[in-house]
Amino acid sequence: MATAERKAQSARVDATRNRERIIAAAREAFVEHGPTVPLDAIAHRAGVGNATLYRHFADRQELIHVVASYSMARITEQAEAALDEEPDAFEALRRFVHRAADERVGALCSLLFEGFDKNDPHVVDARLRLEAAVTRLMDNARESGELRPDVGLGDLMVAITQLTRPVAGTACAQVERFMHRHLQLFLDGLRAPARSELSGTAVTFEDFETT
Amino acid sequence: MATAERKAQSARVDATRNRERIIAAAREAFVEHGPTVPLDAIAHRAGVGNATLYRHFADRQELIHVVASYSMARITEQAEAALDEEPDAFEALRRFVHRAADERVGALCSLLFEGFDKNDPHVVDARLRLEAAVTRLMDNARESGELRPDVGLGDLMVAITQLTRPVAGTACAQVERFMHRHLQLFLDGLRAPARSELSGTAVTFEDFETT
Amino acid sequence: MATAERKAQSARVDATRNRERIIAAAREAFVEHGPTVPLDAIAHRAGVGNATLYRHFADRQELIHVVASYSMARITEQAEAALDEEPDAFEALRRFVHRAADERVGALCSLLFEGFDKNDPHVVDARLRLEAAVTRLMDNARESGELRPDVGLGDLMVAITQLTRPVAGTACAQVERFMHRHLQLFLDGLRAPARSELSGTAVTFEDFETT
Amino acid sequence: MATAERKAQSARVDATRNRERIIAAAREAFVEHGPTVPLDAIAHRAGVGNATLYRHFADRQELIHVVASYSMARITEQAEAALDEEPDAFEALRRFVHRAADERVGALCSLLFEGFDKNDPHVVDARLRLEAAVTRLMDNARESGELRPDVGLGDLMVAITQLTRPVAGTACAQVERFMHRHLQLFLDGLRAPARSELSGTAVTFEDFETT
DNA sequence: TATGAATGAGGATTCATTCAT
DNA sequence: TATGAATGAATCCTCATTCAT
Structure with a gap:
């Protein structure tokens, strides 16, 4: 036996x-x-x-689903670890952003959204966890006066997504040379005091989700 | 007859x-x-x-080539117009960035690079013109002390490209809600004095081109 | 021009x-x-x-649809021609049955039903026409006292369908040797006076259609 | 051990x-x-x-072979039982036909023929037994003057096969509503005196086998 | 022996590209 | 020149069959 x-x-x-x-x-x-x-x-x-x-x-969808879920879980862990381990609020945010980039979240977010069953309970759970963690990261930084107040969760998530996507027509390795620089520049733009007035309104996670 | x-x-x-x-x-x-x-x-x-x-x-390549060239020309015009018409150096840069975004350069840059014949004399010409104009925009802003000195032409071009691409899995219109906010945040990050130290070295246009 | x-x-x-x-x-x-x-x-x-x-x-369905429609139209024509041209009521019915067999309706009826859009107006029309013609053939024969009264339209249609299908595992030509004999035997069984009592109730066209 | x-x-x-x-x-x-x-x-x-x-x-063939053999054996048993137990000759034939139908022989005859090793001794034996039994059923009915003389063994076997096959595009249960009616009508057509002249010649078991 | 897993071959369908009018 | 139609190559996916445990 x-x-x-x-x-x-x-x-x-x-x-x-x-x-x-x-x-x-x-x-x-x-x-x-x-x-x-x-x-x-x-x-x-x-x-x-x-x-x-x-x-x-069973099909492409399912594979995408699994790959994207893995990625999302890793990112969430990074956010939670940053919350736990980093005493400085903006530094925690910064750390999360760069770690998320290392997960290639930009490349994978296309998957996260293309044909993702958004009502799957596991997906909903994962999203709520991620949302909660990043919201806390931003709230902390806002409260400590390091983060400009006119930006929302969605602003951050979209920018991470976009800036870490493979540059079109570019070998994969290439983007890694750039993305940390550009995320850092973006983070510098997020710092308080705001250096300009932003058009539109802060992008929330709901905006992000329902895009 | x-x-x-x-x-x-x-x-x-x-x-x-x-x-x-x-x-x-x-x-x-x-x-x-x-x-x-x-x-x-x-x-x-x-x-x-x-x-x-x-x-x-003749084929998809050629069509892409032409469409991308059109786009590049329009962007170049925007850069040159900003140089001509905008007295403030950083404002000129800012204007160029947002106008380039309106050209949907992000969406089209994928084309610009995917199978582009980079040795075609017309392409080379167009690039040189664009490079020259944007370089002057940045040089001016750097000289006026408004632009942090540790960023290069390629940094700007890649960021414009990435931040104006359609957000994955999103209806096209959606990205327009975001992109100007995010470009503005990025521009704020570009302002002198630098709020952080950047990893790597300034991305030049050559880096950008040879990607 | x-x-x-x-x-x-x-x-x-x-x-x-x-x-x-x-x-x-x-x-x-x-x-x-x-x-x-x-x-x-x-x-x-x-x-x-x-x-x-x-x-x-566009796909197999559409091809089947067209082929089956062709067949149905031909059968309907046969039924209507038999009505018009054949003075004897049972002989008209007999003629229709054998002509329908020559259309290979049995082989094609599998198509008629497998994935047929039964709500397509053209299909509905064609069915109504066929139903009307065969109903009249049977009514005439019943009224002339040549057709046993305990059989319905569906009985006839199903039997035609089944007896003219290719015999399993058999080259196509083979079935033609048999089918006219067997249809004739079936027709002999349909003649009045009935030689036995049938189980169940007469199969209507609705039964046939909704199968 | x-x-x-x-x-x-x-x-x-x-x-x-x-x-x-x-x-x-x-x-x-x-x-x-x-x-x-x-x-x-x-x-x-x-x-x-x-x-x-x-x-x-070993493969689909072999499975089909076995399933079909089972079926054939059951049908043979039905034929032999009808011979033994039913005093009236045509009633014995009738009983056999309806019992064979209940064995779903129509559905399974497709298997019987598709890629059947007809030289397998077991198959030959089974066929001979079935042929003998049904021949006796028909001979008896012919001799008693109840069966028209112009029909052969193969006529009966093919008709049973065809009339008990699943109606195309139909749920399985449906066919059972019809098949006994149609077999009965066919049997009525088989009764002497013949009500019409049949085309072709009586189908023998050899015709049936070599199809 | 029984099994879940692996595999390759085959069929459906789409699309870039060429042809004939 | 403009066009609808034709085509073959490529991709997705299924299923019979084999393999390894």
């Missing part, structure tokens, strides 16, 4: 490894080539047959 | 009008649906047959 | 010929191999590329 | 049960969805893994 269990287990171990390889390959492929990269290419990169990919993920 | 000539003439006029319709349709379609939008869809939007599109543009 | 028109026309003539070739090929292929025959095979049999088939018919 | 033996035994018992479950599931699935139903679906319906199905049956 122990043998049988081990057998069952090891079959599962193999499959699990494949699953993770596929997710990793998909993540890279999505970051490099966008959300329409051929699934066969992902399968190939993962070193499995194309049908294996379909065994694990 | 006079009739034949007139016919030929009017045919040429028609052809020109078709060409421009196609370019306009392509511009809109690229902005709305990205650089992979079906060419048939562009032809349809332009109100011509698909083969007519191919008569004017 | 005459030339232009002829050109346009002849382009259309070509396309029309292709369309008809595809329909004919589809008809044969459906009869021989059933409704799941590969569309590529139909295209090949029609002597056109696979995409040409898709230009004419 | 006794334990090992018991294990082996129970393994064999399990295997036999699995085999039978698969056959039953296959029978249902074939009747409901036709001979191309995915084998995985059959395995799932049988509650076994797909590979278990392949352990028992």
Whole structure:
């Protein structure tokens, strides 16, 4: 019986490894080539047959869903860690922004939104957690007087998303040279006192979500 | 014969009008649906047959090339107009940035780079003109002490590109609500005195071009 | 202009010929191999590329729809001709049954029902016409005392359908050797006076339709 | 060792049960969805893994073979029972026809023929037995003057097959409402005296087999 | 032996591009 | 020249069958 269990287990171990390889390959492929990269290419990169990919993920949607969920969870962890570990409020915000960038959230946010089931309870939960953490980061920084008051959660999230996306027509590595500089410049623009008046109104997370 | 000539003439006029319709349709379609939008869809939007599109543009590359060149020219004009008309150096820069955004340069820059023949003399010319104008805008602002000295031309161009791209999974109109706010925040971050130290080195236009 | 028109026309003539070739090929292929025959095979049999088939018919449904509609119209014509031309009531019915068989209605009825848009007005019309004609054929025969009274329209239609379907695993030609014999035996069973009592109730056209 | 033996035994018992479950599931699935139903679906319906199905049956052919053989044996039993138990000759024939229908022979005859190894000795035996029994049923009825003399064994078998097949595009249950009525009408047509002249010649079992 | 997983081949469909009128 | 139509290559996805545990 122990043998049988081990057998069952090891079959599962193999499959699990494949699953993770596929997710990793998909993540890279999505970051490099966008959300329409051929699934066969992902399968190939993962070193499995194309049908294996379909065994694990019914369709592109499902794969995107999983990859994006992973990313979102990692970002949320970064936000929570920054809250916990960083005494200075603006520094915590800054740290979160740069760490989120390292997660390639920009590249993956396209996935987060393209054909994401926004009513899936897991997704809703993940969003609420992320929203809560980043809201606290911003509230803290605003209260400490370091963050200009006329910016909202959505402003930050959109800017992170946009500034960390692969530069069009550019090899992937390239964007990493730039994005931290540009996020830093953006963060400098976020600092109080505001150096200009902004058009429109602060973008909230709802705006962001419902885009 | 006079009739034949007139016919030929009017045919040429028609052809020109078709060409421009196609370019306009392509511009809109690229902005709305990205650089992979079906060419048939562009032809349809332009109100011509698909083969007519191919008569004017050998392939997608060529169409992209032309559309992107148009855009680049318009942006260059904006930069030059800002130089000419705006006495305050930083204000000129600011004006250029927002006007470039209105040209949807972000959406179109994906085109600018995807399979662009960078050695085409016309392209080289256009680039040099754009580079010259924006360099002067930045130099002026730097000299007037309003622009932090640690940023380069490429920093600005990449940020404009990224912040004005359509937000992933978002209806096109949505991005216009955001982009001017975010560009403004970025501009605030560009102002002297610098509020932080930037990682890496200033991104030059060469970096930008060779990406 | 005459030339232009002829050109346009002849382009259309070509396309029309292709369309008809595809329909004919589809008809044969459906009869021989059933409704799941590969569309590529139909295209090949029609002597056109696979995409040409898709230009004419958006998907399998549409092709089936057209082929089945053709068939139904032909059968209806047969029913109406039998009504018009055959003085003897049962003979008219008999003639209709055998002619419908020659249309391979059995083979094609699978198509008539598999994924047929029953609410399409054209389909509704065609059905009503067919129903009306066959109802009159049966009413006439019942009134003349030649048709047993305990059978309905649906009984006849289902039996025609079933007895003219390709015999499973059989080359197509084979069924034609049998079907007229078996339809004739069935017709003999339909004659008054009834030689037995039937279970259930007469199958109406509604039963047939809503199956 | 006794334990090992018991294990082996129970393994064999399990295997036999699995085999039978698969056959039953296959029978249902074939009747409901036709001979191309995915084998995985059959395995799932049988509650076994797909590979278990392949352990028992090398491929679809073999499974079809077995299922069809089962069916044929049951029909043969029905024919023999009718011969033994029914004193009236035509009533015996009638009883056989309706019982064969209940075996869903129509649905399964598609299997009987599609890729059946007709030279397999078991198949030959089964056929000979079935042929003998039904021939006697028909001979008896012909001799008693109740069956028209111009019909052959194959006429009957084909008609049973066709009239009991699932009506195209119809839920399975539906056909059972019809088939007994239509078989009865057909049987009425078979009764002597013949009410019409049949085209062609009586279909023999050989015709049927070699189709 | 039984199983879940892996795989490749095949069919449906789309789209860039070419052809014929 | 402008056009509708034709085409083949590429992609998604399914399924029969094999493999490894």
